[in-house]
Amino acid sequence: MKSLLVRLVSRVPARVETKLLASFLTIVVLLIVLGAVGLRVLSGVNQRTVELVKLQRKIAAYRQVQHDTTNQLYSVTSALLLADQRSLDAALRRVSQFGYDLERLQFVAKDEVELLGQVRQEYDRFVDVARRVVELIRGGNVAEAREVHLAQAAPLADRLERLTNQLVNRAEASMVAGIDASEQAYVVSQLTVIAFAIGSIVLALALGYAISWSLIGPVAEIDARLRQVAAGDFTGRVRVANRDELGALAANVNRTCEELARLYQQLEAASRHKSEFLANTSHELRTPLNAILGYAELIEDNIYGEVPDKIREVLNRIQSNGRHLLGLINDVLDLSKIEAGQLSLSIADYSMKEVVQTVVTATGALADEKNLAFSTMISEDLPVGEGDERRITQVLLNLVGNAIKFTEAGGIAVRALAENGAFEVAVSDTGPGIPPEEHQRIFEEFRQLDSSSTRTKGGTGLGLAISKKIVELHGGRIWVDSDPGSGATFHFTLPVRMEVMEDAV
Amino acid sequence: MSSRILIVEDTEDNMRIARDLLSSAGYELLEAMDGAAAVTMAALHRPDLILMDIQLPVVDGYEATRRIKANAELRAIPIIAITSYALSGDDVKARAAGCDAYIAKPYSPRMLLAEIRKILNRSDPL
Numbered sequence: 264m265k266s267l268l269v270r271l272v273s274r275v276p277a278r279v280e281t282k283l284l285a286s287f288l289t290i291v292v293l294l295i296v297l298g299a300v301g302l303r304v305l306s307g308v309n310q311r312t313v314e315l316v317k318l319q320r321k322i323a324a325y326r327q328v329q330h331d332t333t334n335q336l337y338s339v340t341s342a343l344l345l346a347d348q349r350s351l352d353a354a355l356r357r358v359s360q361f362g363y364d365l366e367r368l369q370f371v372a373k374d375e376v377e378l379l380g381q382v383r384q385e386y387d388r389f390v391d392v393a394r395r396v397v398e399l400i401r402g403g404n405v406a407e408a409r410e411v412h413l414a415q416a417a418p419l420a421d422r423l424e425r426l427t428n429q430l431v432n433r434a435e436a437s438m439v440a441g442i443d444a445s446e447q448a449y450v451v452s453q454l455t456v457i458a459f460a461i462g463s464i465v466l467a468l469a470l471g472y473a474i475s476w477s478l479i480g481p482v483a484e485i486d487a488r489l490r491q492v493a494a495g496d497f498t499g500r501v502r503v504a505n506r507d508e509l510g511a512l513a514a515n516v517n518r519t520c521e522e523l524a525r526l527y528q529q530l531e532a533a534s535r536h537k538s539e540f541l542a543n544t545s546h547e548l549r550t551p552l553n554a555i556l557g558y559a560e561l562i563e564d565n566i567y568g569e570v571p572d573k574i575r576e577v578l579n580r581i582q583s584n585g586r587h588l589l590g591l592i593n594d595v596l597d598l599s600k601i602e603a604g605q606l607s608l609s610i611a612d613y614s615m616k617e618v619v620q621t622v623v624t625a626t627g628a629l630a631d632e633k634n635l636a637f638s639t640m641i642s643e644d645l646p647v648g649e650g651d652e653r654r655i656t657q658v659l660l661n662l663v664g665n666a667i668k669f670t671e672a673g674g675i676a677v678r679a680l681a682e683n684g685a686f687e688v689a690v691s692d693t694g695p696g697i698p699p700e701e702h703q704r705i706f707e708e709f710r711q712l713d714s715s716s717t718r719t720k721g722g723t724g725l726g727l728a729i730s731k732k733i734v735e736l737h738g739g740r741i742w743v744d745s746d747p748g749s750g751a752t753f754h755f756t757l758p759v760r761m762e763v764m765e766d767a768v
Numbered sequence: 769m770s771s772r773i774l775i776v777e778d779t780e781d782n783m784r785i786a787r788d789l790l791s792s793a794g795y796e797l798l799e800a801m802d803g804a805a806a807v808t809m810a811a812l813h814r815p816d817l818i819l820m821d822i823q824l825p826v827v828d829g830y831e832a833t834r835r836i837k838a839n840a841e842l843r844a845i846p847i848i849a850i851t852s853y854a855l856s857g858d859d860v861k862a863r864a865a866g867c868d869a870y871i872a873k874p875y876s877p878r879m880l881l882a883e884i885r886k887i888l889n890r891s892d893p894l
Contacts, residue, residue, distance in 0.1 A: 546852070553874040554781035560877050561785060566792045589874060609860055 269480065272473040276506040279478065286470045293463040300459050304452035311445040318438040325431040328382070331360065332427060336420040339393050343409055346400050358393050375430060382426050389419040481509040485516050497524030538603030545596035549589065556585045594725040598708065601732045608736055610761060613652035615645050615686050619679050622659045629667050636674030645681050649760045654733045658741075659688060661726040662753045666692035673750070684759050685739070691752040697745040705743065706731045730755070737761070771888050774798040774815035776806040776832065777850075778824050786819060789877045790884070803827030807835045810842050817888055818847045819880075822862065830865040837866035846887050850875065 275282060338354040392415045399408035481503040488501045497520055503513035559582050562570060600606040623639055630637040666675045673693025680687055697705065708728045734741045734755045745751035773795045777783040791797055798813050800806040804827045810818060822829035829849060836842045849862035849870040862870040869887060871880055
């Protein structure tokens with residue numbers, strides 16, 4: 264039900280701004296309506312209060328009339344007793360005062376016209392009787408006056424009192440009814456306002472929920488999709504029903520993903536083609552080079568006849584340049600195979616001691632040429648290793664070769680030991696050293712400390728990158744400790760048994 | 769009596785290098801340009817050793833080796849595979865096919881000769 268509302272809001276073909284404005288306006292309208300209802304209730308209460316006040320005044324007036332009637336009777340009675348001028352004047356004043364009260368009463372009460380008419384008639388009669396009584400007293404006929412008073416005025420006064428009593432009772436009854444009605448009306452208005460307030464809150468909440476989820480849902484979905492893309496997964500699409508900016512954004516994300524997937528595929532294909540091309544090219548380059556080196560060696564070994572010294576010297580140069588070229592081609596081939604993921608290791612048992620000795624034998628002559636001291640320190644109890652002996656030899660050959668290449672005076676030291684199920688091999692030199700900021704970079708492709716050294720020292724700058732890949736393929740680690748001016752020590756570790764490392768990882 | 773060596777090689781220069789190297793070392797040579805010819809020549813002439821290039825047209829060196837080793841009469845002939853550096857795992861494949869030794873290209877003729885002498889001395893009761 265709620266999700267239906269969210270979907271409904273999502274599909275509204277309007278901009279987010281419009282939707283937000285519409286929802287805020289709705290809430291504002293609800294508030295205004297609530298206010299209006301409250302005002303109406305208030306004005307109803309006010310009206311009823313006014314009516315009650317009127318009723319109260321009426322009751323007061325009726326009581327006044329009642330009171331006046333009693334007074335009247337009393338004043339006429341005292342005039343009869345005293346029969347002096349002052350009492351008579353007071354009696355007449357009271358009579359007219361009663362008349363004034365009655366006028367006011369007429370103004371107040373319009374709904375009890377009939378009763379009031381009777382009161383008026385009775386009053387007129389009473390006034391006539393009272394005046395007659397007063398005149399009789401003035402005329403000295405006190406006895407007659409007393410008679411008239413007893414026979415006429417007193418019963419009239421009684422009737423007037425009864426009538427006014429009726430008026431008061433009726434007014435009091437309507438006052439009680441009015442208070443009751445007011446209380447009921449108050450309860451009804453209270454309920455109306457509460458119901459309206461609850462309705463408004465529920466509506467505002469539902470609206471807020473729908474609007475916010477119609478925004479949050481697509482954002483969360485797009486976020487999840489972008490995370491997948493960041494992780495390299497370009498498949499899949501964002502499904503957003505919105506027809507607003509978020510819908511447009513989702514469509515854009517989808518388009519971008521498709522484009523990225525397309526570019527990624529192209530890139531992968533290009534990279535694969537490049538690696539294949541490099542592999543093929545270096546293979547093609549090596550075939551004639553092999554022939555050149557082969558023939559040169561045959562000539563050197565006098566297979567085609569005795570070689571004069573002068574030619575032998577040039578022949579050596581052909582061979583050393585040819586081997587250098589072969590080394591470069593092999594490096595490029597290795598790296599392209601590694602990049603194409605085609606470099607697989609030929610895992611077999613090997614002796615680390617033999618690997619070190621092979622490398623020392625192969626490079627000893629070079630160190631001698633430069634008058635460098637060459638020391639090796641191999642632990643006596645090295646276990647039998649498991650790995651690609653040829654590739655491991657290549658790594659050590661590269662490190663020792665570099666050490667000799669970059670060291671002009673001093674010496675090279677190779678140490679090999681086994682610790683915690685791993686070989687640790689270190690190659691130290693007394694060369695110029697490597698600044699700390701270069702310690703990572705030298706293991707990247709085509710990096711040499713000083714690009715001019717490529718010219719003077721030879722090499723492709725691929726050796727360390729290849730060594731790193733080979734060591735890592737074995738599950739080991741390679742790094743360098745060095746400070747400029749105090750030589751360098753290259754370390755690499757290799758798990759003695761391949762599966763030991765796999766377990767540890 | 770000098771040993772007979774069958775050289776299986778499809779490129780002109782490699783063939784000539786092997787030929788010049790081995791004939792100057794005093795071996796008697798047989799030559800084949802592809803795997804099928806190698807199997808035929810081996811059966812026909814019973815060489816003392818076969819130098820088998822792996823990358824060959826039609827029938828490659830692995831297949832030729834398998835066929836020779838499948839023949840009970842020829843099984844004893846040692847075969848040195850010449851594997852290409854460009855293809856990884858060739859040494860493993862060469863051994864799986866039944867080769868007795870392998871040498872990776874680029875090889876030094878000097879080292880090839882040493883390897884051949886080693887194997888012939890081992891297998892030859894002389």
